[in-house]
Amino acid sequence: MFLYGIIVPVIPFALQERSHVTLGRIQYWVSLLVAVYGASLLTFSPFLGWLADRTTSRRSPLLLGLFALLGSTIMLNLGTKIGVLIVARILQGASAAVVWVVGLALMADTVPQQRLGQAMGYVALGMSAGILVSPLLGGIVFDRAGYNAVFGMAYALIGLDVILRLLLVEKKIAVQWDPDAANDSSLGAQSETGKAADPSNQDVEKNAMSFANPAPPPANSPTTSSHETPAPAPAPAPAPAQAGPSRMRMRSRLPPFLSLLASRRLLAALFGSLIQASLITSFDSVLTIRVADIFGWRSTAAALLFLPLALPTFVAPLVGYLMDRVGPRYPAALGFILAVPPFICLRFVEDNTIEDKVLLCALLALISFMLTFTMTPFMVEISSVVEATEKRMLANREKGFGKGGAYAQAYGLYNMSFAGGCLVGPLLAGFVAQERGWGTMSWVLGLLCGFTSIPTLLWMGGWIGEKSPKA
Structure with a gap:
């Protein structure tokens, strides 16, 4: 997100000075370049998620994505033709899809389910900081040091990330050195929660068995993973064709990401994620223009307004910790509901006074703080849906998601x-x-925020009327 946002304040000047685009066409090409990135991200995400679940390592696709991201950054830095910039944005969107999808899947692989909320809180913090801080830094560096200095920050960040990926030791590799400890920790997590082990521990057990070659556990062993089937007899009989309903058998043959879309829990999380991202990015197109109109602020002063939006996101890990204790439903729904009043009150920012400037900063901080309660629950809910869906599929004698799982696709x-x-x-x-004006916009965003709390309250963590959540 930092690499995406750092060039936002730079591209208009680059189009005019380097690509010789006329002033009247700059807005058109800026909008097109933004749309191309989003379209590429949307298009490649499900395919790359499916591909990542078919690979044996998370590190390899991460490295490929980072090198593709480096290539797109070089093209944006050196390219002067519009066609080159469009290709660069397509490549940037595709490479970002790899890094996003595989990075989140790696987190779900590694962190036990009961601590995933706090871990995803740090992810949410990084995402929000990248979205909100990068335009500010990009604009300041561009004004003080020039066009190439902006991309120098991008190159340094990519280089650091490549080094960290090379140093990465995945959990299934680390288990070679102490498989007994990994199995013991998995059993401890089971006894603590009273539930089946989380998918990350299940993967650890499978890989520990493959490296250490112990005898397979009996069918009723508590260490048997929910991803595994009991060791088969020497000559097993084929499962009868009537093992389950035809609809279930047909769904098990679909790609996992299509099977997951049958889950109302997942659909609620995806809808909430779409609205949450819409609300937080809605300021990108209106905030600078609004403060320029009523306060007379230029780009640097307007960019500082993104700080009230960025600072509250630092509580995201605490939100994740809370979510691990109470579940995703109530933090996410409450966040949407409590964000409605400050959204609507934006309409009262009308005059060039100190009071209105303070009011605007306070409202932006409140909105960001409330929406911070919505991001982490959605990311954790997706991991929970994958686990619950596979558990149900195995209980119905379906195939399940296979060795690679479905986290990357989800x-x-x-x-x-x-x-x-x-x-x-x-x-x-x-x-x-x-x-319709700034006041109408604030009403629209507030009502959209309130409406999203309804499906969030009803389906996050399972149907609100169910005692045992289902996928």
């Missing part, structure tokens, strides 16, 4: 929703503000 769907929100939010806010 987060590919999440990535599509988030990217869709990054497209819809600025367009919606900009169109309404232009056609």
Whole structure:
């Protein structure tokens, strides 16, 4: 997200000075370059998620994605032709899809389910900081040091990330050195929660068996993973064709990301992710213009307004910790509901006074703080849906998601929703503000926020009327 946002304040000047685009066409090409990135991210996310679940390592696709990201950054840095910039944005969207999808799947592989909320809180913090801080830094560095210095920050960040990926030791590799400890920790997690082991521990057990070659556990062993079937007899009989309903057998033959879309829990999480991203990115197209109109602020002063949006995101890990204790439903729904008043109150920012400037900063901080309660629950809910779906499939004698699982594909769907929100939010806010005014825009965003709390409350973590959540 930092690499995406760092060039936002730079591209208009690059089009005019380097590509010799006329002033009247700059807005058109900027909008097109933004749309191309979002379209590429939407298009490649599900396919790359499916591909990542077919690979044996998370590190390899991460490295490929980072090198593709480096290539797109070089093209954006050196390219002067519009066609080169468009190709670079397509490649940037595809490579970002790899890094997003595989990175979140790696997190779900590694962190036990009961601590995943706090871990995803740090991910949410990084995402929000990348979205909100990068335009500010990009604009300041561009003004002080020039065009190439902006991309120098991008190259340094990619290089650091490549080094960290090379140093990465995946959990299934680390288990070679101490498989007994890994199995003991998995059993401890089972006894603590009273439930089946989480998918990351299940993967650890499978890989520990493959490296250490112990005898397979009996069918009723508590260490048997929910991803595994008991060791078969020497000559097993084929399963009868009537083992389950035809609809279930047909669904088990679909790609996992299509099977997951049958889950109302997942659909609620994807819808909430789309709206959350729409709300937080809606300011990209209207905030600078608004403060320029009423306060007379230029680009640097307007960019500082993104700080009230960025600072509250630092509580995201605490939100994740809370979510691990109470579940995803109530933090996410409460976040949407409590964000409605500050969204609507934006309409009262009308005059060039100190009071209105303070009011605007306070409202932006409140909105960001409330929406911070919505991001982490959606990311964790997607992991929970994958686990619950596979458990149900195995209980119905279906095939399940296989050795690779479906985390990357599920987060590919999440990535599509988030990217869709990054497209819809600025367009919606900009169109309404232009056609109906700033006050109407605040009402629209507030009502959209309140409406999203309804499916979030009803289906996050399972149907609200169910005692045992289902996928």
